Amino acid sequence: MGRYIVRRFLEMLLTLFLIATATFFLLEAVPGDPLSQRADKLPVQSREVMYKRYGLDKPVMERYLITMKNMAKGDFGESFVYAGQTVGGLIHDRLPVSARLGIQQMLLGVTVGLLLGILAAIKRGTIADYTVVAFSVLLISIPHLIFGLMLQKIFAGNLRWFPTIGWPSGDELWFGGWKYTVLPTLTGCFSYIATYARLLKTSMLDVVNQDYVLTAESKGLSRGRIIRKHILRNSFIPVMTQLPMSVAMCITGSFFIESIFAIPGIGQYYVTAVNNQDLSIVLGETVLLALLYIVVLFITDLLYVVVDPRISMPGRKK
Amino acid sequence: MLTPDKFKVIGYTEEEANSICRPTISYWQDAWRRLRKNPVAMASLIILGLLVIMVIIGPNLRGYDYIAMNIPDKNQGASAKYWFGTDNMGRDLFSRIWVGARASLAIALVATMLKLVVGTLYGAAMAHFGGWVDDLLMRIIEVINSLPSLLVTILIMMVLGNNLFAMLVALSITAWCNTARQVRGMIKQLKESEYVYAAEVLGASPMRIILKHYVPNMISILILDASVAIPQFIFTEAGLSFLGIGLKTPAISLGVLISLGQQTMDFYPSQLFYPCVVLCVIVMAFNLLGDGLRNALDPRLRQ
Numbered sequence: 149m150g151r152y153i154v155r156r157f158l159e160m161l162l163t164l165f166l167i168a169t170a171t172f173f174l175l176e177a178v179p180g181d182p183l184s185q186r187a188d189k190l191p192v193q194s195r196e197v198m199y200k201r202y203g204l205d206k207p208v209m210e211r212y213l214i215t216m217k218n219m220a221k222g223d224f225g226e227s228f229v230y231a232g233q234t235v236g237g238l239i240h241d242r243l244p245v246s247a248r249l250g251i252q253q254m255l256l257g258v259t260v261g262l263l264l265g266i267l268a269a270i271k272r273g274t275i276a277d278y279t280v281v282a283f284s285v286l287l288i289s290i291p292h293l294i295f296g297l298m299l300q301k302i303f304a305g306n307l308r309w310f311p312t313i314g315w316p317s318g319d320e321l322w323f324g325g326w327k328y329t330v331l332p333t334l335t336g337c338f339s340y341i342a343t344y345a346r347l348l349k350t351s352m353l354d355v356v357n358q359d360y361v362l363t364a365e366s367k368g369l370s371r372g373r374i375i376r377k378h379i380l381r382n383s384f385i386p387v388m389t390q391l392p393m394s395v396a397m398c399i400t401g402s403f404f405i406e407s408i409f410a411i412p413g414i415g416q417y418y419v420t421a422v423n424n425q426d427l428s429i430v431l432g433e434t435v436l437l438a439l440l441y442i443v444v445l446f447i448t449d450l451l452y453v454v455v456d457p458r459i460s461m462p463g464r465k466k
Numbered sequence: 467m468l469t470p471d472k473f474k475v476i477g478y479t480e481e482e483a484n485s486i487c488r489p490t491i492s493y494w495q496d497a498w499r500r501l502r503k504n505p506v507a508m509a510s511l512i513i514l515g516l517l518v519i520m521v522i523i524g525p526n527l528r529g530y531d532y533i534a535m536n537i538p539d540k541n542q543g544a545s546a547k548y549w550f551g552t553d554n555m556g557r558d559l560f561s562r563i564w565v566g567a568r569a570s571l572a573i574a575l576v577a578t579m580l581k582l583v584v585g586t587l588y589g590a591a592m593a594h595f596g597g598w599v600d601d602l603l604m605r606i607i608e609v610i611n612s613l614p615s616l617l618v619t620i621l622i623m624m625v626l627g628n629n630l631f632a633m634l635v636a637l638s639i640t641a642w643c644n645t646a647r648q649v650r651g652m653i654k655q656l657k658e659s660e661y662v663y664a665a666e667v668l669g670a671s672p673m674r675i676i677l678k679h680y681v682p683n684m685i686s687i688l689i690l691d692a693s694v695a696i697p698q699f700i701f702t703e704a705g706l707s708f709l710g711i712g713l714k715t716p717a718i719s720l721g722v723l724i725s726l727g728q729q730t731m732d733f734y735p736s737q738l739f740y741p742c743v744v745l746c747v748i749v750m751a752f753n754l755l756g757d758g759l760r761n762a763l764d765p766r767l768r769q
Contacts, residue, residue: 163612166609167609170609174625175621175625178624178625285753288753289750290749291701293701293708294724294746297738301731301738403705404705407709418620419620422620422624423711425624434621438613441612
């Protein structure tokens with residue numbers, strides 16, 4: 149176990165280093181430099197000061213080394229566009245917003261999805277089953293983007309039940325201000341509902357035909373008990389393999405939803421930074437998001453072993 | 467006592483014994499037969515056919531130019547003159563939607579081709595060379611996959627600018643990894659399988675093994691891969707254009723039309739409604755056809 153964790157950790161560092169390097173040189177290839185728009189009209193002297201201030205007067209390789217050194221120290225750079233704004237500060241302000249949106253979507257979506265999946269599997273071949281299947285195909289085929297716009301138009305625009313845009317802040321950052329969060333959460337949760345309902349239904353139907361279910365039935369166990377103790381437990385494995393991806397994706401933010409509802413999350417800022425050609429922010433955010441993504445995948449990998457003892461450690465030799 | 471001369475052969479010849487009375491059905495004929503029995507998949511196929519026709523002839527159907535402005539007729543709703551109404555510059559939305567859908571479909575199809583070609587070659591190289599080449603190439607895939615793919619796509623768009631070429635590169639740059647993995651797995655599995663070994667022992671040329679065994683197995687994987695990828699690409703393209711990172715006006719795609727529609731959605735919802743409906747129909751038809759294809763092509767799912 150210990151050796152596996154250490155190996156995975158070292159691999160993670162290497163991957164991060166490669167991502168940072170690749171992103172740095174990719175952004176170097178962006179035509180023009182981020183300061184020219186502001187600095188071109190200034191006198192030569194001020195321009196030089198400005199370039200010096202952001203370190204853009206040095207050659208590429210030197211800047212690469214400096215950037216890498218700073219990142220290793222935990223300093224992910226400062227905005228070229230908004231003076232004084234750092235990536236660290238941004239993450240501190242905006243990550244909670246994206247995280248709350250993601251967590252709410254997942255909790256609601258996965259719960260409802262699993263319930264619908266169970267319903268469809270138990271009531272196989274009935275109206276309930278067909279409704280769930282049709283519903284999930286429909287949900288998968290309507291892009292987030294259109295769902296968001298539709299909900300916004302109907303429930304905020306026409307019916308005025310909820311505010312059109314915005315997000316709770318201050319004391320209500322993590323809890324409260326629910327009326328702002330209803331529509332974005334609904335928009336995002338539909339894809340989770342569809343995915344998990346389909347997944348659990350397929351996997352439950354696989355398990356139903358297993359011999360141990362027949363054994364349990366012939367022992368005279370009640371139907372509810374068979375479903376809870378035998379079918380559900382065993383059919384959760386595909387769900388468990390899907391979950392880490394969902395967790396990782398939900399923390400990195402929902403770009404489209406944040407953009408539709410003007411939610412000040414990481415995703416929205418990333419898009420703003422890209423449109424402003426704010427290279428240092430883009431670089432810092434990319435590396436930090438990659439870090440988050442990898443760490444979440446890593447942790448869930450470890451949790452697997454705790455949840456399902458049948459999964460052996462990949463590093464362990466038999 | 468029974469002796470062989472007491473038995474007589476009646477109505478039986480050597481040829482008849484060996485003749486095959488039912489027509490042989492190849493894998494593809496069988497798949498097509500199964501697909502035809504699936505009404506949902508056939509309906510999607512017909513809808514897709516209609517969409518393709520509309521994308522080709524749609525912009526010319528009403529005789530309005532999709533670029534020329536006609537200010538007196540701006541922001542109209544659906545009418546006999548303008549079937550889907552007009553936008554804020556008086557341009558016929560019906561013509562614009564089909565031009566946009568043409569761009570979206572073309573981008574998705576070309577990106578899918580790129581993904582399949584790159585993925586297949588990469589996967590085949592991994593499986594063929596094995597050893598350290600395989601490890602190295604796999605590590606590259608892992609690095610690409612350790613970033614959310616939307617981030618990579620956005621980064622590439624930023625570097626290459628807002629144009630069609632950039633869009634294609636950005637969309638396919640992360641997508642091929644999945645194809646490569648599947649192809650690698652498939653070829654590795656086939657290389658070890660008994661029937662390929664048997665074919666080798668019987669003296670089949672490498673060309674025959676590739677054409678008879680590798681290609682048919684891989685084509686079904688690739689078709690399924692494409693049927694998942696196309697709606698995904700259409701959606702991502704629309705999303706990026708909506709965020710202002712994809713194509714920009716005057717180029718139009720469904721995403722551009724949706725983002726233009728959103729700006730006026732409070733007053734003229736029809737300008738948002740029609741592009742959204744067309745996008746949903748395209749994505750849904752591809753998804754349902756993909757489901758049908760999976761049932762028809764994947765032997766493991768057959769009952």
